[in-house]
Amino acid sequence: MIVRLVLTSFRRRFRQLALILAAVTVAAATVATLAGFASRAEQRLGESLAAFGPNLTVRPQVGGPAAIPPDALARVRAVPGVQAADGGAPAVPVSYGAGFGLERIEVRADPGRLSEVARGIEATVEGVEATPLLRVSESDARLTQRLMLLLAAVSAVSFLLALLSVGTATTALVGERRVEIGLLLALGYTGRRVGAFLAAELLAAAVLAGALGEILGELAAGGLAEKMLGAGGGPSLTWGGFAASAVVAMLVVGSSMLVALRRVERLDAARVLRGE
Amino acid sequence: MPFVEAEALSRRFGSLRALDELTLSIAEGEWVAVTGPSGSGKTTLLNILSGLDRPTSGRVRVGGEDLAGLTARELARYRQRTVGLVFQQFHLIPYLTALENVMLAQYVHSMTDRGEAEEALRKVGLGERLGHLPSQLSGGEQQRVCIARALINQPPLILADEPTGNLDAVNEAVVMSLLAELHERGHTLILVTHDPTIAARSGREIRLEHGRLAQVEQPGGIELQGVLAELWQLLEEDRVGVSIARRGVAELIADGLLTFVDGKISFTERGHAQALAVVRRVRLAEILLARTLDRGSECGRETPVAAGFEDQVCAFLDHPTVCPHGRPIPPGGACCAAEPAPAPETVEVGA
Numbered sequence: 001m002i003v004r005l006v007l008t009s010f011r012r013r014f015r016q017l018a019l020i021l022a023a024v025t026v027a028a029a030t031v032a033t034l035a036g037f038a039s040r041a042e043q044r045l046g047e048s049l050a051a052f053g054p055n056l057t058v059r060p061q062v063g064g065p066a067a068i069p070p071d072a073l074a075r076v077r078a079v080p081g082v083q084a085a086d087g088g089a090p091a092v093p094v095s096y097g098a099g100f101g102l103e104r105i106e107v108r109a110d111p112g113r114l115s116e117v118a119r120g121i122e123a124t125v126e127g128v129e130a131t132p133l134l135r136v137s138e139s140d141a142r143l144t145q146r147l148m149l150l151l152a153a154v155s156a157v158s159f160l161l162a163l164l165s166v167g168t169a170t171t172a173l174v175g176e177r178r179v180e181i182g183l184l185l186a187l188g189y190t191g192r193r194v195g196a197f198l199a200a201e202l203l204a205a206a207v208l209a210g211a212l213g214e215i216l217g218e219l220a221a222g223g224l225a226e227k228m229l230g231a232g233g234g235p236s237l238t239w240g241g242f243a244a245s246a247v248v249a250m251l252v253v254g255s256s257m258l259v260a261l262r263r264v265e266r267l268d269a270a271r272v273l274r275g276e
Numbered sequence: 277m278p279f280v281e282a283e284a285l286s287r288r289f290g291s292l293r294a295l296d297e298l299t300l301s302i303a304e305g306e307w308v309a310v311t312g313p314s315g316s317g318k319t320t321l322l323n324i325l326s327g328l329d330r331p332t333s334g335r336v337r338v339g340g341e342d343l344a345g346l347t348a349r350e351l352a353r354y355r356q357r358t359v360g361l362v363f364q365q366f367h368l369i370p371y372l373t374a375l376e377n378v379m380l381a382q383y384v385h386s387m388t389d390r391g392e393a394e395e396a397l398r399k400v401g402l403g404e405r406l407g408h409l410p411s412q413l414s415g416g417e418q419q420r421v422c423i424a425r426a427l428i429n430q431p432p433l434i435l436a437d438e439p440t441g442n443l444d445a446v447n448e449a450v451v452m453s454l455l456a457e458l459h460e461r462g463h464t465l466i467l468v469t470h471d472p473t474i475a476a477r478s479g480r481e482i483r484l485e486h487g488r489l490a491q492v493e494q495p496g497g498i499e500l501q502g503v504l505a506e507l508w509q510l511l512e513e514d515r516v517g518v519s520i521a522r523r524g525v526a527e528l529i530a531d532g533l534l535t536f537v538d539g540k541i542s543f544t545e546r547g548h549a550q551a552l553a554v555v556r557r558v559r560l561a562e563i564l565l566a567r568t569l570d571r572g573s574e575c576g577r578e579t580p581v582a583a584g585f586e587d588q589v590c591a592f593l594d595h596p597t598v599c600p601h602g603r604p605i606p607p608g609g610a611c612c613a614a615e616p617a618p619a620p621e622t623v624e625v626g627a
Contacts, residue, residue, distance in 0.1 A: 008371045183367045186328060187425075188356030188384045190349055270328040273367060274319060 005197060016176075017205055019169045024209035024252050025216065027155075027162035028245040032217020033224065034151040035244050040225040041144040054086070054106035055133045056118055064127040067101025072125040076105055079124055081117035084108040147228065162252045170202065170256040174263045181264055182272035191265040198260050202253045210249035214242045277340075279304035279433070279464050280325065285334035287320050287487075294320040296487035297334070302466065304432070307459040309478035310468045317487040318468045319437055325466065326359050326435050327351040338433060356384050360426030360463075362436035362455075366418040368410040374421045375406040381425045396424040400454055401569035416447025423454055434458055436467045440474060445585025446592045449561055450568050452477060456579050473582045500524050501580065504533065504551040505558050507541070509576045512603060556606045557581045559599035560589045566600045567593070575601040 058076060060068055073087045087102040107130070109117040118130035174181070184194045218241060278301035287295040295317045302308050310318045323329035324336055327343055336343045339358055346354060368377045378393040397406055400420035402413075410418050419439060426434060436455065440448040452474065459465045459479075467478060475481050483490040503524035525541065528534040533547030543551055557580030565571050565578060581589045587608050590596070595611045598604055 004372075004376065179367060180369055183369070184380075185352070186326065186355065186361055186367075187381050188352050188354075188359075190352045270323040270326075273328075273363060273365070275365065 016169045016173050017201070020166050020202065020205050020253070020256075021209050021212075023162040023165040023169070024206055024249045025212045027158045027252055028210050028213020028248045029216040029220065030151070030155040030158040031248045032214045032241055032245050033220040034148065034155050034217075035241065036218050036221025037151060037224050037228075038148050040221065041148065041228075054108050055111060055114060056107035056109050056121070056130055057133060058085075058105040058107060058121055058125070058128050058130045059103075061127050061129045065101070067103060068105060068125070068128055069101055072128065073102065073105060075124050076107060076121050079117060079120040081110045081113040081120065082107055083110065144228065147224075159248065159252065163255060166252050166256045167259055170198075170260045171263065174198065174260050178267065178272045181267055182269040185267065185269040186273060191261075191267075195257070195261040195264045198264070199257050202257055202260075203250075206249040206253035207246065209253075210246035211242065213249065214245035217241070217245065278302060279306075279339060280466070281335075281337045282321075283335045285321075285324065285336055286332050287317070287324060287329065288332045293487050295324070295331070298484075298487060298489060300482060300489060302464065304464055305459075305462050307456075307465040307477075307479045308467070309475035309481045310466060310484060311470065311472070311475045311481055312484035312490065314470075316484040316490075318484055320487075321484070322435050322437050322466065322468050325433070326361055327354045356429065358431055358433055360429070360431040360434045362419070362422050362426050362434065362439045364438035364441040366410070366415075366422045366442075368418055368421055368425075370410050373407050373409055374402060374413065374417075374424075377410070377421055378425045378428050381428045385429070393424075393428060396428050397421065399569075400424045401450070401571070403570075414447070416443050416450055419443060419447065419451050420454065423451065423458075427458065432464060434463050434465045436465070438469055439467065440469070440471070445582055445588045446564060448474075448585065449564055449579075449581040449589060452582075453561065453565050453569070453579055471582075473584075477579060500527055500531070500533075501550075501554045503528060504547065505554045505576055505580075507534075507543070508551045508555045509603075552606045553583070553586070554580060556590075556608060557583065557586050559603065559605040560586055560593065560596070562599045562601070563593050563596050563605075564589055572600065575599070575603065 058068065058072075060066060068087070070087070073085060076082060076085045085105055085107045087105045105128075107117070107121070114132040118132055121130040122128060181194050184197075185191065280300075280302040282298055282300050285295050285298040286293065294315075298317070298321070310321060312318050320329065324331055324343065325338060327346070331344055334344075338354075341354060341358075343351070343354065368374075369380065372380065374397060375390070375393055378396055379388045379390065382388045382393060394403070394406060397403060397420075400423055402417060402420055402424070405413060405417060410421070413421065419442075423439075434455075439455065440451050443451060455465060455467065456477065465478075467474070469475050525534065528547065529536055529541075532544055533550055534541050535544050535547075555576075558576060558578055561578040561581045562573055562575070564581065565573065590608055590611060595607070596605055597607075
């Protein structure tokens, strides 16, 4: 009986429920985007720049030789913690017999041991200065942080808008069904039980909206991460993500349900059934 | 001990006194009509008796339960167990079928019995309309669903607020017949109505004015009509004697509807006309109920269709000439095959 009531009511009140569904989906999707992007950014920043390019630059010391000897490249590669080293910069006109000297060497090193690796390179190759590219990494972190703040603000606004629109739609829903609710009360249903009928409808909408929101949010987060952080940021649906979206959906719908329940409990069935 | 008992019952809405120190009692199994002008407090009384409203002061007990002292949850339980409501506007859920609307009232007890709900609808003549939505049913059929819904939990008290207010004469006759049947089955029936002919069918009329009891009277007209119809039937049968001491005969003589001449009772011209009209209404009701509810009744025992609506009912039934028991139905003025009524006859007076 309850399933039939909920399903038929869904069909008949498609507009209001579609509005509720849309509002909750948007709120859940923005929160899922924020969560998905934050998770990806954290992962990428943890890996630092190593995943994307050099994080150390080796240059000749100021006041030292004009170029780095070509054989230094092999010695740099041999330093513990160095993952890759490239001397691909244009050669400078300083001959070292077997070839030209290098203007600089770009090194990808273990991000957790940058300072140690830099000291190791300076000790191995004389007359060079190894500088970690930390400033670039910090700048990216700051950019990511700002983006997350923006996403958090958008999520909060979207959450508030969802509260407002779902609250309005729920109020309209209860208003439209006053006679039906009055009849149920007259038949002997308690206000709580009538509220439970409404809650069942709204909760079904919330679950659906939560799932939709998670899928859309993960797609958006994947796209955003790919643009901001580089390749490899495709969608990755997780139960945790679904749970987060469901929590947002429940919060939005739950608060509206409280409003609806109060209206049901205050409804004067006698007056409603008289048509007043 | 009365089943319904109100003592100094008052209900105020701001400065308006909808009920003003009303005291009344209604016995178990009684059929009471509550009448009165608009705003006299009829519906307010019904709302308080149904537990949908609370009195401002005074006491009201139904089946020994003091309604004023019950919490909202207890009032809901009281409505589940004790009250069946019949509304003027029917209030069926538009997207549920007739059967589901009845089952909704069962579900209040967290269980449903499809067979029982189907049987309830069959009893009100809707066995073929179980799967129809309210929009696919006529007003009378919707009201019958409403009655089936009110009865499904077997409540001892039926409260009906203008149950025929939105119905035509044909459906009014069907619905009133169903309500009369409920009364016969022992339900206490309280019916709010504006219509004196509907009120006249009850066992007692309670008239409210300005929230107070205006008069409590025993309608006798219906009973005398029954006597007229019975005497008419005697004429058609074996003309056995009828005692002058029989209830109602003396009143009919006093009213000038019967005469007592040479030891025989006969209809006066006015009595003949009235008896003819009553017999016609009774027999039309028999056909109507046999067709709509598929229900047989003892000859001459059916509640007549409301006076003034017999021509509509007759036309609806396509001007039948005989009742289900084969007795002739006196034609009305609107009938194509109208024939003059037989001349007044006499009945031997028995001991």
